[in-house]
Amino acid sequence: MRIARVILLCMLLCAVCACTRIRVQPPEGFAEWSPRRFFPGPVYHAVSPEGVELVARSVKNYPPQDLEFWKEVLFLHLEDEGYLPAAEPVLFETKGGGVVRDGVLFEWAVGYGQENYVYCTAIVPSRRRIAIVEAAGKHRIYAEYREAILSSVKTVTFR
Amino acid sequence: MKRIAGIAALLLPAVCAMLVAPLFAAELPQQTEGYTAYDLRTAVLVADPEFAADSMVEWVEENGGYFTFRSAETVMLRVPAQKMHRFRYLLNELSEAVIDVSIRSQDLRESLLVLRSRVASSEDILEKNLALLDRADVKGTLLIEREIKSLLYEIEGYKGTLRKLETDRRFIRAEVSIRFKEQTLPQDLPTSFDWMNGLDFYRFVGGGMYR
Numbered sequence: 252m253r254i255a256r257v258i259l260l261c262m263l264l265c266a267v268c269a270c271t272r273i274r275v276q277p278p279e280g281f282a283e284w285s286p287r288r289f290f291p292g293p294v295y296h297a298v299s300p301e302g303v304e305l306v307a308r309s310v311k312n313y314p315p316q317d318l319e320f321w322k323e324v325l326f327l328h329l330e331d332e333g334y335l336p337a338a339e340p341v342l343f344e345t346k347g348g349g350v351v352r353d354g355v356l357f358e359w360a361v362g363y364g365q366e367n368y369v370y371c372t373a374i375v376p377s378r379r380r381i382a383i384v385e386a387a388g389k390h391r392i393y394a395e396y397r398e399a400i401l402s403s404v405k406t407v408t409f410r
Numbered sequence: 411m412k413r414i415a416g417i418a419a420l421l422l423p424a425v426c427a428m429l430v431a432p433l434f435a436a437e438l439p440q441q442t443e444g445y446t447a448y449d450l451r452t453a454v455l456v457a458d459p460e461f462a463a464d465s466m467v468e469w470v471e472e473n474g475g476y477f478t479f480r481s482a483e484t485v486m487l488r489v490p491a492q493k494m495h496r497f498r499y500l501l502n503e504l505s506e507a508v509i510d511v512s513i514r515s516q517d518l519r520e521s522l523l524v525l526r527s528r529v530a531s532s533e534d535i536l537e538k539n540l541a542l543l544d545r546a547d548v549k550g551t552l553l554i555e556r557e558i559k560s561l562l563y564e565i566e567g568y569k570g571t572l573r574k575l576e577t578d579r580r581f582i583r584a585e586v587s588i589r590f591k592e593q594t595l596p597q598d599l600p601t602s603f604d605w606m607n608g609l610d611f612y613r614f615v616g617g618g619m620y621r
Contacts, residue, residue: 306614310605328606333596337457360457361596361611367459370611383605387614391460 303388347408454505
């Protein structure tokens with residue numbers, strides 16, 4: 252009996268550790284990939300009928316830094332890798348749980364096969380964690396969902 | 411001294427204009443409705459190919475030209491000869507970079523003269539044939555009719571070519587290859603911040619990371 256309890260406790264702990272530590276409202280017109288309520292998995296994943304994907308996850312804010320720092324690092328890193336900015340960075344606010352947090356969204360132009368894609372990377376740092384939202388899709392289709400994606404990113408909240 | 415300074419101030423803008431004008435002229439050949447046909451081929455890098463193609467088509471239609479082919483990769487336009495400068499400025503504005511420009515020109519005067527004189531002489535012969543028609547017997551009439559048909563066919567051909575040359579004279583043929591701004595594939599460069607190493611477009615669209 253005791254062994255069973257220990258096993259159950261371990262399973263619960265594992266499940267809690269694996270949970271997404273952020274909440275996101277799906278962009279309008281997107282389907283949630285894994286809408287499990289209690290054990291949603293380590294990442295949030297939504298997809299549009301045309302295949303534009305949005306993935307959100309959170310990582311430890313280490314070394315602890317604010318938006319200004321991470322914004323600079325993220326931009327320089329992706330630019331160094333060869334990504335080209337497709338638009339000006341979008342600064343936004345999230346207001347989940349009564350806390351206002353600042354975030355930034357970058358859009359990058361990437362060629363993939365014969366198509367032109369837009370790769371979107373957004374971050375919302377908190378004191379302990381950083382929410383990361385990625386989205387990508389064919390340029391023309393992404394443009395249709397751009398506003399919906401931005402609205403969704405603004406709903407990022409930490410659990 | 412003041413008088414010299416005054417004269418210099420008056421002359422300076424004129425001198426500058428004289429010095430700068432040839433530079434612009436060298437970059438953008440003067441083009442009016444002359445006897446030269448221009449063929450402009452260019453490749454441009456743009457952030458949004460669809461937008462660039464639409465803008466070019468819209469611009470050329472607003473400026474009295476037209477397009478013959480349009481896709482996200484290539485746009486073929488007929489640009490009014492007088493608007494060549496403005497068209498090249500438009501290309502500069504729309505693109506991140508103009509990769510390649512080649513302009514071919516052809517003097518049409520000789521071709522136009524030859525064609526015009528051919529039309530005139532064929533029309534002369536046609537008139538003479540028509541005049542002969544009244545006096546000819548049946549056999550002669552049939553022969554003249556055949557001759558007239560062949561002349562009309564010839565004249566229409568010449569006139570068609572003439573119209574084409576006239577169009578070439580008035581409209582520049584422009585072929586614009588539109589390329590997406592991204593030319594090199596992003597590389598995977600490591601960073602000291604672990605979470606940032608996970609940000610990769612190709613892994614993202616491949617889905618290997620998160621599913």
